[in-house]
Amino acid sequence: MRKIVSATLALFLCFSVMASFSFASAASKTVLHLKTDAEVIFIGTEFTIQYTIEEAEDVWAIGFDALYEKDKFELVQVKEGNFLEQDKVTTLPVYNDRKDEGVIIFGITRTGDTKGVNGNGTIIQFVFKALEMGTFKFNVKNVYVKDPAGADIKVDITPLEIEIIEEDTEPPFLELTEIGSVSEETVLIEGKTEPEALVTIDDEEVTVKEDGSFSHEVTLEVGENEFVVIAKDLAGNETKKTLTVIYIERVILKLQIGNKTVYVNGKAVEIEAAPFVDKNSGRTLVPIRIVAESVGAEIGWEGIERKITLVQGDTIVELWIGKPIAEVNDVPTPIDVNAPNLSPMVVNGRTVLPLRFVAENLGCGIGWDGATQTITLTYPDPENK
Secondary structure (H helix, E strand, O other): OOOOOOHHHHHHHHHHHHHOOOOOEEEEEEEEEEEOOOOOEEOOOEEEEEEEEEEEEEEOEEEEEEEOOOOOEEEEEEEEOOHHHHHHOOEEEEEEEEOOOOEEEEEEEEOOOOOOEEEEEEEEEEEEEEOOOEEEEEEEEEEEEEOOOOOEEEEEEEOEEEEEEOOOOOOOOEEEOOOEEEOOOEEEEEEEEOOOOEEEEOOEEEOOOOOOEEEEEEEOOOEEEEEEEEEEOOOOOEEEEEEEEEEOOOEEEEEEOOOOEEEEOOEEEEOOOOOEEOOOOOOEEEOOHHHHHHOOOEEEEEOOOOEEEEEEOOEEEEEEOOOOEEEEOOEEEEOOOOOOOOOOEEEOOEEEEEHHHHHHHOOOEEEEEOOOOEEEEEEOOOOOO
């Protein structure tokens, strides 16, 4: 704001000019608005209150006492409006902050022999600092709006109520439902956060329900998928978590007793020896390589101990030729309690393993069609979701 000789002298000049005017009421009507652009006001921060005028007709001078609650706010800056400066006319603005009363006495006039101003605009802006929390009202009194002849113009006033709150620095809670490994191409990411929080998954905004819960379908690629989930509250605080989902593409193997053709997801693959039923145990044995490789398991052979090792994720299966006891993650485990002599064997120079024991420990589901003597292995096991 322009610096006038002194606030006291300026006020005297302004009010002296006003005193010489007629007090006949003009027919037009204006509205004096108090407003702020701040969406949230925190204690200890600064905010601006704008004193604006709307629907003005032939306005030449404006004055009022701006009221605020003392000890709750501190006036830190005054920004001049430009409403009365239209047509490049200079103005005479003055104010006096009576801190002990919570009153700012303000007045402004156009100078010289000029006409009044019409329309809308900003009269003055006061920048305050919030000192306490609570709900407070800003208002004006002793309002005068005059035309160039000194006639009063009727004014309606809209006061302003604001809430001062403590700044929220606490990030929102964010809970995610663990998923782990799946065998479907799509999956729902589900979780919960604070109501009204903004949630994004890999920068895509998702809908949050009134109770803070949310769910969002995502498409997976084979292998490990990472999704960044962010919850941001109204104060701008955010919590970030990463959710890992492993997509294991479903594999279906069809093996037939006595047939060296195996179908892997419908594709025919020839194996070195056909599955067969052991006459002593009645159990099916098969060269296990086709099963292990189809489900991503690693195979190892130790010639001295005649040991076969299968590794599938966190599972390690160890079997020995001629031994009916295997080890699963170092735990001794019977291969078949109902066929106590069933064990891996070498037939015609090829190592064959008990199909059910190995397939189940590698995470496969097993189906049997007696009519066609066909075994169907499904990986991952659809029963273990």
